[in-house]
Amino acid sequence: MPRIELTVNRRVEVVDVPVQWTLLQLLRDGLGLDGTKEGCGEGSCGACTVLVDGRLTRACLSLAVRAAGRHVSTVEGLAREGVLDRVQTAFVQHGAIQCGFCTPGFLMTTTALLAEHPAATDHEIREFLSGNFCRCGGYTLILNAVRSLVGRDVVTRRAARA
Amino acid sequence: VILRPFEYVECATIDDAVKAVVAHGDDARLIAGGTALVPLMKHQIIRPRVLVSLAGIPGLDAIEPGGHGALSIGALATHHDVARSAHVRAIAPLLAHACSRVASPTIRAMGTLGGNLCYGESASDPSPALLALGAQATLAGPGGERIVPLAQFFTGFYETALADGEVLVRVTVPAMPAGARWRYLKWTPRAREDKALVGLAVVLQVEDGRCRLARLAVGGVASSPVPLVAAAQALEGRSIDDRTIAGAADAAAMELEPMDDLQGTAVYRRDMLRLWTRRVLHELAREVAG
Numbered sequence: 001m002p003r004i005e006l007t008v009n010r011r012v013e014v015v016d017v018p019v020q021w022t023l024l025q026l027l028r029d030g031l032g033l034d035g036t037k038e039g040c041g042e043g044s045c046g047a048c049t050v051l052v053d054g055r056l057t058r059a060c061l062s063l064a065v066r067a068a069g070r071h072v073s074t075v076e077g078l079a080r081e082g083v084l085d086r087v088q089t090a091f092v093q094h095g096a097i098q099c100g101f102c103t104p105g106f107l108m109t110t111t112a113l114l115a116e117h118p119a120a121t122d123h124e125i126r127e128f129l130s131g132n133f134c135r136c137g138g139y140t141l142i143l144n145a146v147r148s149l150v151g152r153d154v155v156t157r158r159a160a161r162a
Numbered sequence: 163v164i165l166r167p168f169e170y171v172e173c174a175t176i177d178d179a180v181k182a183v184v185a186h187g188d189d190a191r192l193i194a195g196g197t198a199l200v201p202l203m204k205h206q207i208i209r210p211r212v213l214v215s216l217a218g219i220p221g222l223d224a225i226e227p228g229g230h231g232a233l234s235i236g237a238l239a240t241h242h243d244v245a246r247s248a249h250v251r252a253i254a255p256l257l258a259h260a261c262s263r264v265a266s267p268t269i270r271a272m273g274t275l276g277g278n279l280c281y282g283e284s285a286s287d288p289s290p291a292l293l294a295l296g297a298q299a300t301l302a303g304p305g306g307e308r309i310v311p312l313a314q315f316f317t318g319f320y321e322t323a324l325a326d327g328e329v330l331v332r333v334t335v336p337a338m339p340a341g342a343r344w345r346y347l348k349w350t351p352r353a354r355e356d357k358a359l360v361g362l363a364v365v366l367q368v369e370d371g372r373c374r375l376a377r378l379a380v381g382g383v384a385s386s387p388v389p390l391v392a393a394a395q396a397l398e399g400r401s402i403d404d405r406t407i408a409g410a411a412d413a414a415a416m417e418l419e420p421m422d423d424l425q426g427t428a429v430y431r432r433d434m435l436r437l438w439t440r441r442v443l444h445e446l447a448r449e450v451a452g
Binding site: 025041043056127 | 355
């Protein structure tokens, strides 16, 4: 079984990983970080989205051995010393969380969006989030949370109807 | 969903990869970004005993000018990198745009151009763009390298010209003809991140109202990505008017055998190909007319 060294949320880990493990299995089963979810398991739904060296990655499609020497960021690394980061805070403030299963993926995708497009347009936001599914259908509130992070006006139901 | 055990071989050079796939034969599969391969393995549609990884080969993701105004793209360049590359945007903006329409941002950041082509899927976004641009693929094998025009690379339903032991190394894209207009039109059955039901790439050069050069190709309609040869013939040398455009759209619709599946019936695919060919050509004609 290969032994790999990687950094997960700023902490160096040395782990033995079965070669057929995905990064998702390494995070959840190997390191006990079960914030990252398995939805479809085939790369469509975005629930397992993490960042590897800052790049968006589907943990369910990545081989764990390929994370050797890299920095993996998961939802557990967003808050510092129990204080939610600004992405998490925006999601809470805008009620952008219903059942919560898709939330870690949306938070990580939004984190990548802010790094790439700090002043994202509505089109860029929608394009960036297009690979994350919320089966509660809470997209309006999620979009509002993200809009608030790039200094755009949130769209209320009343304004949308007008 | 979990993966069955396999052996994992990390290669340092193309030679290593060729040797590994020759040594393991049908038991081996090459893995680049894994976005297509891993789901197939999870569903046990394929069960390779050995995965030969190309991810560690230095420089295989390089995107650089390739001489004579052409562009050279390493097989491991991701869709995201191709879409963002200043070289690609300058020399082959059609390809940059097609790559920006692949799946969703995360899949684009993982999946590679080479992997996309070698998967041989009809509904590939970059494939029709590369066909319309007249690109070539360089394949490395036990006997050295050979160059295959992309028009001969796709040989059937998920089938390519790759022979046993061959590895796609790079794609070479010639510069677009001066003043040529282009479009990549992706028609999806439901949502934006769906696969193309019609993925239509067009390069059109018009001079004094007359079509000098037309290159059309489509993914998602026939069993593999294909050039629309009859449609191009219906355009070249003719004045670009409603009649010519309607004729080219009819030619496009009639020159293929459309797939018939849950994404869409053959009749629907044919209708959509005719419709979008007509609309895209009208758009480009208006653009030329200024």
